[in-house]
Amino acid sequence: MQGPALAEGQRVEDYLGRYERNELLRFLTCGSVDDGKSTLIGRLLHDTGRIYEDHLAALERDSKVHGTTGGGLDLALAVDGLKAEREQGITIDVAWRYFATARRSFIIADCPGHEQYTRNMATGASHCQLAITLIDARKGVSVQTRRHAFIASLLGVRHVVAAVNKMDLVGWDEGRFREIEREFLDFCGRIGIPDPIVVPISALGGDNVVTRSANTPWYSGSPVLGLLESVPVERPSPDAAFRMPVQCVIRPDLDFRGFAGRIASGSVKPGDRVKVLPSGKETRVRRIARAPEDGGDASVAWAPQSVVLTFEDEVDCSRGDVVVCIGRDPAVTQRIECDMVWMQEAPLVPGQQFVLRTGTKATNCTVRRVRWLVDVNTLATAPAETLRLNEIGRVELECEERVVVDAYRDCKGTGGLILVDRLTNATAGSGMVRLPGEDGARRAHWETQALATLERPEERPSSVTPEERERRWRQRPRTILVYGPPHSGKTRTAHELERKLFDEGAAVVVLDGQALRRGLSKDLGFGDEDRSENLRRAAEIARLLNDQGYVVILAMVAPQAEARAKARELVGADRWEERALGTANRAGEGAG
Amino acid sequence: MSTEHSHLDELEAEAIQIIRETAAAFERPVLMYSIGKDSTVLLHLAMKAFWPAKPPFPLLHIDTTWKFREMIAFRDATARRLGLDLRVHTNQEGLAQGVNPITHGSKVHTDVMKTQALRQALDKFRFDAAIGGARRDEEKSRAKERVFSFRDRHHRWDPKNQRPELWDLYNTRVNQGESIRVFPLSSWTELDVWLYIWKHGLPVVPLYLAAPRPVVERGGTLIMVDDGRLPLEPGEKPRMLKVRFRTLGCYPLSGAIESEADTLEKVIEEMLMARTSERQGRLIDHDQSGSMEEKKREGYF
Numbered sequence: 001m002q003g004p005a006l007a008e009g010q011r012v013e014d015y016l017g018r019y020e021r022n023e024l025l026r027f028l029t030c031g032s033v034d035d036g037k038s039t040l041i042g043r044l045l046h047d048t049g050r051i052y053e054d055h056l057a058a059l060e061r062d063s064k065v066h067g068t069t070g071g072g073l074d075l076a077l078a079v080d081g082l083k084a085e086r087e088q089g090i091t092i093d094v095a096w097r098y099f100a101t102a103r104r105s106f107i108i109a110d111c112p113g114h115e116q117y118t119r120n121m122a123t124g125a126s127h128c129q130l131a132i133t134l135i136d137a138r139k140g141v142s143v144q145t146r147r148h149a150f151i152a153s154l155l156g157v158r159h160v161v162a163a164v165n166k167m168d169l170v171g172w173d174e175g176r177f178r179e180i181e182r183e184f185l186d187f188c189g190r191i192g193i194p195d196p197i198v199v200p201i202s203a204l205g206g207d208n209v210v211t212r213s214a215n216t217p218w219y220s221g222s223p224v225l226g227l228l229e230s231v232p233v234e235r236p237s238p239d240a241a242f243r244m245p246v247q248c249v250i251r252p253d254l255d256f257r258g259f260a261g262r263i264a265s266g267s268v269k270p271g272d273r274v275k276v277l278p279s280g281k282e283t284r285v286r287r288i289a290r291a292p293e294d295g296g297d298a299s300v301a302w303a304p305q306s307v308v309l310t311f312e313d314e315v316d317c318s319r320g321d322v323v324v325c326i327g328r329d330p331a332v333t334q335r336i337e338c339d340m341v342w343m344q345e346a347p348l349v350p351g352q353q354f355v356l357r358t359g360t361k362a363t364n365c366t367v368r369r370v371r372w373l374v375d376v377n378t379l380a381t382a383p384a385e386t387l388r389l390n391e392i393g394r395v396e397l398e399c400e401e402r403v404v405v406d407a408y409r410d411c412k413g414t415g416g417l418i419l420v421d422r423l424t425n426a427t428a429g430s431g432m433v434r435l436p437g438e439d440g441a442r443r444a445h446w447e448t449q450a451l452a453t454l455e456r457p458e459e460r461p462s463s464v465t466p467e468e469r470e471r472r473w474r475q476r477p478r479t480i481l482v483y484g485p486p487h488s489g490k491t492r493t494a495h496e497l498e499r500k501l502f503d504e505g506a507a508v509v510v511l512d513g514q515a516l517r518r519g520l521s522k523d524l525g526f527g528d529e530d531r532s533e534n535l536r537r538a539a540e541i542a543r544l545l546n547d548q549g550y551v552v553i554l555a556m557v558a559p560q561a562e563a564r565a566k567a568r569e570l571v572g573a574d575r576w577e578e579r580a581l582g583t584a585n586r587a588g589e590g591a592g
Numbered sequence: 593m594s595t596e597h598s599h600l601d602e603l604e605a606e607a608i609q610i611i612r613e614t615a616a617a618f619e620r621p622v623l624m625y626s627i628g629k630d631s632t633v634l635l636h637l638a639m640k641a642f643w644p645a646k647p648p649f650p651l652l653h654i655d656t657t658w659k660f661r662e663m664i665a666f667r668d669a670t671a672r673r674l675g676l677d678l679r680v681h682t683n684q685e686g687l688a689q690g691v692n693p694i695t696h697g698s699k700v701h702t703d704v705m706k707t708q709a710l711r712q713a714l715d716k717f718r719f720d721a722a723i724g725g726a727r728r729d730e731e732k733s734r735a736k737e738r739v740f741s742f743r744d745r746h747h748r749w750d751p752k753n754q755r756p757e758l759w760d761l762y763n764t765r766v767n768q769g770e771s772i773r774v775f776p777l778s779s780w781t782e783l784d785v786w787l788y789i790w791k792h793g794l795p796v797v798p799l800y801l802a803a804p805r806p807v808v809e810r811g812g813t814l815i816m817v818d819d820g821r822l823p824l825e826p827g828e829k830p831r832m833l834k835v836r837f838r839t840l841g842c843y844p845l846s847g848a849i850e851s852e853a854d855t856l857e858k859v860i861e862e863m864l865m866a867r868t869s870e871r872q873g874r875l876i877d878h879d880q881s882g883s884m885e886e887k888k889r890e891g892y893f
Contacts, residue, residue, distance in 0.1 A: 003783045006864040012857040015864070016787055024599035093754065095735045096728045098781045105599040107779055119756050126758035235597060247609065248616040252645035260641070262609040262760065291643045304597070306608040308643070319616055343756050357761055360616070416759045425765040427755040 003100035005049065022100060023233050028109040028124040028157070030148040031134030036165045040134065040203035041097060041110055044225065047210040050099040094124045103229045118151065118376065118390035119343040122430060125155035126416065130231060132161045132224070137170045137200075141183045147376045149184075153191050154339060154392065154432065156409060159231050160188060161197045163224060168202040172215045186582065189485030190559040191379065192526035196486075199224055236303035241328035242266035242274070243303075243406065243414050245359030246321045250308055258289050258308040259317055261360070264413025265406075266325060267302035268309070275324050276317045277404045278332045283313040303413075320361040322404040322414065330406045330414060331435055333399075335368075338408075338417060338431030340387060340395040346421075346428075348387040348395065354428060358417035361403055365419070368396040387429070395431065408432035409525060438529075469549030473507045477546040479539070479571045483558035484581030493581060494555035506551050511538050513556040531556075532563040539567035546575050600791070603784060607634075607776035608641040609760060610739055611723065614774045615641075615648050617764035618721035621774075622714075624893060625651040625678070627663045627670075628840045630725030630777060632796055633788050637776060638723075639674065650677040652713055652722070656705035657682060658693055658842035660818050666797045679717070683709035693844045694823060701842070707892045711747045720766060723774045724893045729781045733885035739778050745769040747891035773893065786860050799837045800859060802851040806830035813847040838863075 003022075006015050031037035044050075097108040109124035111117070125131060131152040135145050145162070152160050162184045170176045181198040188196040199208055200216050201224060207213035208223040222230065243264040250258040268274070272285045288298040289308040301307045309323065317323070324330060336356075342348050348367060356365040373384035373393040387393050397419075408415030415433040420426070470476060482494045494510050501508045513534055517524065521537055524530040535558050542552040558564050568576040614621045623638055625631050638647040653667060671678035683691075686704040693701040714722060728735045738754050740762045755763050766772060777785070789796060806817045808828050815822070817830045822844055824830070835848035836859065853859040884892075 003781070003864070006861065012861045012864075016790055016860065019783070020600050020787060020791060021596075021598045022600075024602045093736045093751070096779070097735065098729045098779070100599075100781075100783075123756040123758050247612045250642055250645050256644055258644075260612050262605060289644070291640065294640065302597075304602065304605055306605040306612070306641070355765065357763065360613075412759055416761060418758060418761050418763060420763055420765055425763070425767060425770075427757075427763045430756065430758045430761075 003105070004102040018102070019100070022103070022105045024105050024107065025130060025228060025231075025233050026107045026109065026128045027130040027132060027228065028111050028121070028128045029132045029134070030111045030121050030124070032142070032144045035134035035136050036203040037110070037134045040132070040163065040165065040201070040209065040224070041108060043203050043206055043209045045097065045099055047206060048099050048101060048225070094120050101225070101229060106228060118147070118392070119341060121148065121151050122155055122341040125152050125157050126430070128157055129233060130159040130161065130228070131157045132163055135162050135164045135180060135184070137164050137166045137176060137180065140180050141187065143377045145184065146187055149188060149193060150191055150376050150379060153193050156412060156432070158234055159195065159197070160193050161199060161224070161227055164198060164200050165203050167200045167207065167215070168205055172200075174218045177219075182582070185487060186485045189557055190528070192528060192531060194486070194526050197221065197227060199227065236265055238267035238302045240266040240303070240411070241330075242268050242272070242323075242325035243330065243411055244268070244307070244309070244323040245361070245414065246317060246319055246323060247360050248319055249317070256310070258310050259323065260306070260308045261323070262306045262413075263301060263303040264359070265303050265411040267300060269300045270297075273326045275326055276315055277322045277324055277330065278402045279316060279321070281315040282326065283311040283315045286310045286312050320359075322359055324404075330404050332402050332404050334402050336365075336397045336399065336403070336405060336417070336433060337436070338395055338397070338433045340393055340429050340431045342387040342389055342391050342429045344421065344426050344428040345389050347389070348429060350385070353422060354419035355422055356397065356399055356403070356417055356419055358403060358405060359414050363403060364400040365397045368398050370395050394434070405433045407435045407438055409438075466547070466549070473549045475506050475549070475551055477549050477551060478575045478577060479542040479546055479552045479554060480577045480579065481554045481556065481558060481564065481567065482579045482581065483556050483564070485559070486557060488581040490555040490581055493579070494553045497553055501551060507549065508551040508553065509545055510553045510555065511541060513538065513554070528560060531558065532560055535563050535567050536570070539570045543571050546571060600784065600787060603780055604637065604788070606760070606779065607637045610762070610774060610776040611638050611641045613762055613764065614721050614723055618772070620717065620719050621649040621721040621723065622652045622717065622719040623647065623649055624722050624724045625653050625667070626725065627653065627659070627667045627797060628725070629785055629789060629796055629800065630727065632794050633780075633785050634723065634725040634777060635670070635674070636792065636794055646676065650679050652717070652719070653678065653680045654706055654709045654713060655680050655682045656701070656709070656842050657687065658705070658844060660797075660799055660816070660840065660843045662799050663797055663840055681709060681713035681716070683712060692821075693842050698845050701845075702887070702892070703890070707887065707890050710893065711891050714747065714771060719771065721772045721774055723776060725777050726775050726893060727777050727780050727782070727785070731884045733888055737775060737778065739775055740764060741773045741775065742766070743771045743773060743891070747771070749889050749891070751885065751889070782863065786856070786863065790856050790860065797840060799840055801856070802834050802836040802854045804832045805835050805848070807833050807835055807848055814850070816843055816846070816848055818843040
């Protein structure tokens with residue numbers, strides 16, 4: 001059986017009509033050798049009827065020879081493909097699996113979890129919208145767990161699910177689960193993963209994999225499959241900036257000149273004004289050409305469709321160019337900064353030349369420098385000269401020609417790149433483009449503001465003095481930062497405090513990080529830099545309000561001690577208080 | 593604006609991108625046409641990818657001379673109908689030595705008449721990229737195959753030393769003599785292939801549909817007596833049974849299944865009820881566990 005089961009009495013035509021409209025979710029699974037990742041996948045495939053009888057028979061044979069379950073059916077062997085892997089009981093390479101339910105079709109990128117295989121995980125994550133990381137309930141959040149979550153967030157995977165496996169081996173202890181959950185949510189908060197989910201499972205026994213387990217009455221969430229079927233699948237927005245890297249020109253005769261490519265972002269209609277980059281020549285889209293048997297020309301097309309466009313004018317356009325909308329320009333640049341995952345044995349060294357590939361463009365580039373190296377276990381950055389296999393760092397490249405790029409977080413299709421070794425043609429590394437201002441400029445905001453703080457005494461034209469304000473409001477102005485990971489109850493705590501102070505007669509204001517994101521900070525994401533910037537903006541407002549005599553309560557995630565210290569400095573240490581919330585409880589908030 | 597994008601839309605868009613990428617990045621690409629249902633979808637996608645132009649590459653069929661007669665007729669009719677450049681290659685040395693699946697067994701026959709023949713053809717025409725219809729869901733070792741899968745000068749696959757493949761950014765660079773096997777249907781399942789054929793009303797070889805056909809039973813497998821070359825054992829008499837094929841290859845190596853499914857809808861219905869995989873009827877896969885991996889390393893598709 002391939003997809004969802006054919007229901008009793010259901011017509012095949014109806015079944016296919018339904019199945020045809022299934023959404024596709026690509027997800028990756030990552031975990032260490034013994035976390036039970038393969039067993040979880042084997043369980044998902046088996047319990048959704050995806051393992052055939054002849055495969056099952058082969059599996060039973062293999063279980064007796066290589067199995068780790070004492071001759072019993074070892075579902076892990078269903079997913080270890082290569083001979084060497086079965087013999088050694090490990091996974092070497094990303095393996096792809098397929099199954100479908102009545103609600104969705106799924107593609108699994110099964111990624112090995114060894115330290116030396118960061119590149120495999122990055123490869124898998126580049127294709128996926130969701131990541132499942134396996135945690136052994138006995139061992140808790142490990143170095144690998146953190147690494148998996150970090151790489152997933154680096155590659156822009158939207159949803160992260162931690163499956164706390166082997167719960168049977170800790171006696172289905174809720175306390176143990178909550179402890180792991182708290183630690184994991186805390187870590188995700190630090191690296192800016194918006195809505196992490198934690199599930200207690202036993203892959204071996206099938207608990208909370210496909211069906212809800214009777215062993216976890218204290219767990220009110222969905223089993224793994226239910227989560228996979230229900231998390232929102234982000235479709236590229238049709239309102240995003242239009243981008244189409246040109247793959248090839250289609251010229252059957254002198255009358256037709258079409259530009260073929262896959263839309264990387266946004267949408268396009270006949271009549272739209274577009275621009276061909278890097279040349280900058282403008283024209284209008286005449287047709288979205290399609291064969292009559294496919295319904296004829298399209299009236300609109302959107303990402304990620306593959307299309308053929310024709311233009312009103314004879315503009316010069318060929319493979320490697322990018323067709324974009326007018327107004328929201330990508331960067332056209334020879335110098336590129338990116339977060340690089342290094343994927344070959346020979347290290348990346350400044351001065352080396354590679355072939356850079358982004359979109360459909362290939363050009364030579366030189367490595368200018370490594371700005372820093374990220375320790376994927378602690379997330380600390382350190383200066384570095386080179387990047388070695390499986391290391392991740394910020395790198396500057398200089399291209400021979402101008403290339404068209406977007407920030408990776410805005411468009412993966414024009415923000416992802418690979419470097420190809422010029423001699424061996426191996427894929428040496430993969431990069432996520434970061435544009436100037438994306439993070440560095442924000443860090444600088446703190447610095448300039450710190451200077452402004454020094455100049456404060458001169459800039460006070462008001463004749464109402466702070467002392468007068470203190471007498472009027474009968475309070476000492478101060479700022480109280482309530483901080484903690486998402487779902488730790490910051491908003492609630494802040495408002496409880498507000499109530500108390502208000503009842504005592506205080507003039508008090510609450511600034512909620514999540515509320516700021518709706519307006520003042522809606523340009524910000526959830527990475528460290530952006531969280532830091534959100535805190536800076538909140539601290540600036542708090543300082544102004546303190547100057548007017550108010551008491552301010554900030555409810556923020558504020559994960560970095562460094563940023564909190566800067567905020568404290570900005571507001572003034574004598575006016576600053578902090579209250580940390582550590583315990584995760586799902587109070588229904590948490591984007592600050 | 594409705595921007596619906598079903599899983600089938602996604603698979604189609606991805607496959608078209610891959611086919612165009614192959615045409616744009618290689619000097620001498622070729623599409624491996626093996627006449628079966630996967631090839632049917634592949635060819636349709638190739639036609640669509642370059643419309644209103646024709647695909648800028650020829651089709652290549654490796655003919656072992658043991659294909660079902662209906663397959664060859666379908667192949668020639670398809671190439672004519674679409675006006676495409678079809679090239680057929682047979683390993684002439686193997687033919688001269690009389691290599692066949694009956695006396696030499698599936699292993700030798702497949703190696704000489706398929707794997708070696710393919711390598712000869714790729715060398716002869718100096719193809720640097722060969723597009724094939726293999727899917728990752730077919731077999732364990734295929735699950736680790738890249739979309740653009742590197743082959744060295746000797747057409748060998750090194751599963752432990754594959755290029756990482758991120759996003760839809762494909763590394764298409766090869767040196768002289770090296771080549772790439774390209775698999776646009778990597779992410780499709782058997783059901784997706786049938787669904788696509790059904791949705792677009794694509795013609796398929798009639799052998800996929802049940803009809804009365806002369807068969808003999810050997811070792812629990814039904815073999816169709818497609819021509820006079822299949823030696824009958826003493827006392828063995830072909831019986832007319834209503835059968836169809838889930839996969840098509842060389843007729844003495846393709847097991848038929850008894851079936852009443854004489855329409856596409858019924859075939860799909862039977863498949864949805866099936867408890868065994870499609871390759872189960874392929875005798876060549878059953879030499880030993882891991883044998884597909886071995887064959888692929890040697891250059892088999």
